Amino acid sequence: MLLLTFLFINHKVKSRFNKEYQVSVQTIPIPTDDASINLGKHIATIKGCGDCHGQNFSGQVVIDDPAIGFLAGPNITRGKGGLLSRHKTYTDEDYVRAIKHGIGQDNKTLKLMPSYEYNPLSKKDLGALIAYLKSLPPVDNETPPIRLNPLAYVLTHFDKLPLVAAERVDHSTQSQEEVLPEVSAAYGQYVAVSCTGCHRDNFQGGSAIVPGSPDVPNINSSGNLGKWSEAQFIQTLRTGITPEGKKMNAKFMPWKMTKEYTDTEIKSLYKFLKSLPG
Ligand code: HEC
Ligand code: HEC
Incomplete structure (x- = not known):
């Protein structure tokens, strides 16, 4: 069988x-x-x-x-x-x-x-x-x-x-000419596509993506992020340490990648994620 x-x-x-x-x-x-x-x-x-x-x-x-x-x-x-x-x-x-x-x-x-x-x-x-x-x-x-x-x-x-x-992939999507890098929720949404592979399309997280890695947390306004200031969010994405003191393994949560994001990219992400209802 x-x-x-x-x-x-x-x-x-x-x-x-x-x-x-x-x-x-x-x-x-x-x-x-x-x-x-x-x-x-x-x-x-x-x-x-x-x-x-x-x-x-x-x-x-x-x-x-x-x-x-x-x-x-x-x-x-x-x-x-x-x-x-x-x-x-x-x-x-x-x-x-x-x-x-x-x-x-x-x-x-x-x-x-x-x-x-x-x-x-x-x-x-x-x-x-x-x-x-x-x-x-x-x-x-x-x-x-x-x-x-x-x-x-x-x-x-x-x-x-x-x-x-x-x-x-939606193979019919046509790339638009340019997306302007400016601090806005719309630009944050463009950047946040990189988070969906693990945090899911609704950013509510879920079970581990690959066997042996931690579960993926909710990163919209109903998760911990809802309580963080912009500065705390920036610090989390640049150091891998959350305001609650959790040290994240860069193998599972790619903060060595997010630490390279520009201020405009991180601030936009914050605006976008905060704008998502729980
Ligand atoms: C490869 C998978 C993966 C990708 C891609 C990813 N994350 Fe994560 N993220 C995780 C995992 C797993 C955790 C939990 C880590 C732990 O528990 O140690 C996490 C945790 C977090 C946390 C901490 C949340 C909390 O409540 O403690 C934040 C904030 C976060 N991710 C933001 C992002 C953002 C923003 C992006 C996109 C730019 C992103 N992540 C992309 C896997 C990922
Ligand atoms: C999660 C891992 C992963 C990431 C991240 C990733 N790739 Fe790949 N990529 C692969 C693998 C694995 C293959 C080979 C797939 C196969 O042969 O079936 C591949 C194939 C390719 C190919 C085709 C190579 C060929 O010989 O046909 C190109 C080009 C490429 N990747 C570019 C990129 C670029 C540019 C990025 C970042 C924007 C990227 N990849 C990010 C895993 C990844």
Whole structure:
């Protein structure tokens, strides 16, 4: 019975991995000037690309677990083992398809890549991000290919492991020209997409995202945050220590990423989260 159930799950999940997506990829202008490349570097930092692709983007192990398997964010520089080793060419359209849609050159889903967080990026921010990636010095590093063990299939089947990147994206969303960085709840909402992968779309949190990590707290006005001043919120996101004295592990709550947010980004997040009713 168990074996049959597993074979069924295995089959279902494999067909989700093998589904071919035909999306029309929006043309995003890719600038080459220094200001844009600097903006792109900031976007890469606040979106946490380095958490999975490594701080120099030459790849990094994300999951290495006997039951789940092995998953590394691949080398996305142009060095050995990077984009041009795995693909014959890598065009601007390929970057957009991967980052905005979570889809690879073969039109199949990328695994684990959190593209639903990047899908709403404005043309300006996405273009700058790609400009920055293209400016990266090539680094030679080969990461082993993704290998999934039975538990990965079971967890994926029950939506306990976010492996099917393309499924979580609304592929019809068109990027708007630009979202102006100004202290406002609207800008906070744009930034807060990065929190939804763990704190959920309603920011009310829920059970742990990956096995072994803590439950995710509510961060709208009915949670602790409702009692915090703006200064306390800023301190929490920059130090990983909450006003209640909880020291958060950066592996589970990515405060090493949020500590790089500008004042405008954090203040906007505060305005937005405070504006959400319980
Ligand atoms: C949670 C981990 C994670 C984060 C964060 C992440 N990625 Fe990825 N990314 C992956 C994995 C894993 C793959 C490989 C998926 C596969 O091969 O199925 C990937 C694939 C890619 C690819 C396609 C590579 C190829 O050869 O097709 C690009 C480009 C990319 N990521 C860019 C980015 C950028 C830019 C960011 C930040 C905005 C980012 N990633 C954030 C995990 C991540
Ligand atoms: C990778 C998952 C993940 C992401 C992404 C994430 N968080 Fe968290 N966050 C957590 C977890 C897990 C905790 C609980 C940590 C603990 O208990 O040690 C937490 C805790 C917090 C807390 C403390 C709440 C309290 O009541 O103590 C705040 C505030 C917070 N996160 C804000 C944010 C914001 C803002 C973002 C987006 C910019 C964000 N988080 C993105 C996982 C995440």
